[in-house]
Amino acid sequence: MLVAVFATLAVIAIVSAIVVVLHRNPVFSTMSLVVTLVSTAGLFVLLGSPFLAALQILLYTGAILVLFLFVIMLLNVQRERTAVTRASGMVIAAGICAVVLAGAVIRLFWAAYSGATFAPQNPESSSLVTIARELFGAYILPFEMIGLLLLVAVVAASWVAQKGDPAKSDTPEAPDAPAAASSVASGGKS
Amino acid sequence: MLTPTVVAALAMTGLWLFALINVTPIMLWLERRAPAFMQDRLGPNRLGPLGLFQAIADVLKFIFKEDVNPAGSDRLLFMLAPTVGFVASLLTYLVVPFGPEVTVAGHTFPLVVIDTDAGMLMFLALSSLGVYGLVLAGYSSNSKWSLMGGIRASAQMVSYELALTISVLAALVPSGSLNLSRVVEHQIHQHLLGFLPAWNIFTQPLGFLIFLVAAFAETNRLPFDLPEAESELVAGYHTEYGGLRMALFYMGEYQSMAILSALGATLYFGGWSVPMIDANAAGAWIASLPLVSAVLSPGIGTALFGFSVLMVKTYTFLFVFIWVRWTFPRFRYDQLMRLGWKILLPLALLNFVAVAALAVAGKI
Secondary structure: OHHHHHHHHHHHHHHHHHHHHHOOOHHHHHHHHHHHHHHHHHHHHHOOOHHHHHHHHHHHHHHHHHHHHHHHHHHOOOOOOOOOOOOOHHHHHHHHHHHHHHHHHHHHHHHHHOOOOOOOOOHHHHOHHHHHHHHHOOOHHHHHHHHHHHHHHHHHHHHHHHHOOOOHHHOOHHHHHHHHHHHHHHHHHO | OOOHHHHHHHHHHHHHHHHHHOHHHHHHHHHHHHHHHHOOOOOOOOOOHHHOOHHHHHHHHHHHOOOOOOOOOOHHHHHHHHHHHHHHHHHHHHHOOOOOEEEEOOEEEEOOOOOOOOHHHHHHHHHHOOHHHHHHHHHHOOOHHHHHHHHHHHHHHHHHHHHHHHHHHHHHOOOOOOOHHHHHHHHHHOEEOOOEEOOHHHHOHHHHHHHHHHHHHHOOOOOOOHHHOHHHHOOHHHOOOOHHHHHHHHHHHHHHHHHHHHHHHHHHOOOOOEOOEOHHHHHHHHHOOOOOOOOOOHHHHHHHHHHHHHHHHHHHHHHHHHHHHOOOOOOOHHHHHHHHHHHHHHHHHHHHHHHHHHHHOOOO
16 A cells, blocks of 8 residues: 555656656746655655655745746746757767666665665654754754855845846846745745 | 544544635625625625525536637646645645544544644645646736736745744744644643733734734735736736636635634634633533434534634634725735835744744743
């Protein structure tokens, strides 16, 4: 039963991840990424951590990908129109590389996890309290460094936005969009 | 498969679905009659007692309207968009509690569908998916009004989600848990000045104000209904929709209003509790009433009591939604963004830091 749910979610996640790469329409790509992230959140629930699942949906699906869509719609990005290169040496070389890489990855995972069974982890190990203690205890320095990094990104983004045409930076959306992305990430994290 | 826990979860889901589906007709009626009286009119009063059947007529009208697909629209996304918002708003009730732990037929379970310590986060996560319905509707309609509405919706909802989340976090601090059942229990068992129930509205009035404003913006209600501003955008993201798909947008909006109202009641007004009344005693009393005593056990009586109390509080909130809608004019878009980022967000952070400091000092 559990394995069937896992398999369904995994297949949905992989198929929609492939659609993200292959689809010509950026809006469809973004929506496929939403499906990927939601089904990965489902995998977190199966592993016994509703907390991580909720965070995944809240941050990535609910905030960051909405901003992706916002930018795509604001810039009115059209369907990709470049012609596909057919049957050149490049395609053959890329195909060989892809097969080799896939083989290596499968071999690696097979060696590491072939004996493992799928089972929920101990709920305590990924509960809210445990994660909070780890983040604000053992990993306090990297945690604060990430906060600093995001702050730098926000400052840089607003500087870049204001450096351009001063007439354009008067529109309320333009400086807000990148700031929104970074501060959503830092706000949700703390 | 049908263990007692599963049966209880299904029964509670049924109760919630019944209540949430019925929010739309009740609100359709209320939103016509209440403003009519505010403006010294009568409102629709011909169909049934007090015009109550007007909602049925509205629904019939929606069902029999033609389902139009505009030329050049993205068919798949156009059909999908209304359901996305509808489903996202329909899922969030899962973590809202409506009673204490009860024992029915020998099995004890809490009166909430999913009892997890990530409850509040799950609520925020699921409700944040609702924006996709609006954005996709705006994109797929192939109309500039819809596109503008969709863009506005995405920017507005992401901006106000921050203030909403931080004010909600502050409300969770006193109980020290993300589980909404714990939040309600904390508000029941503590008392302020010896008599006042420790509802968060009394300890965090600023946080409640931020929550309320952000909730209006999150549900796109006036004065924040910029995504569908009819004086500028015809009808915004749902300009091209008609018939049942349009009705789905309506239902999604009313349901997310109702569920945010239930959340507000839970976080700030003691949820399913009534001061001075013990829910279990009230449940036992309901179950002992003459006509129903044969079918109701005290546990189910408690559930009904808690649910009714929560619904009364929810509808009080919903009335405030209507009241505000017919009182305030719409914001301009830059005013909306300034309010969200430069006023509400700093205030929410200030509130959160103050509450956290008080909690560390042991005052809450």
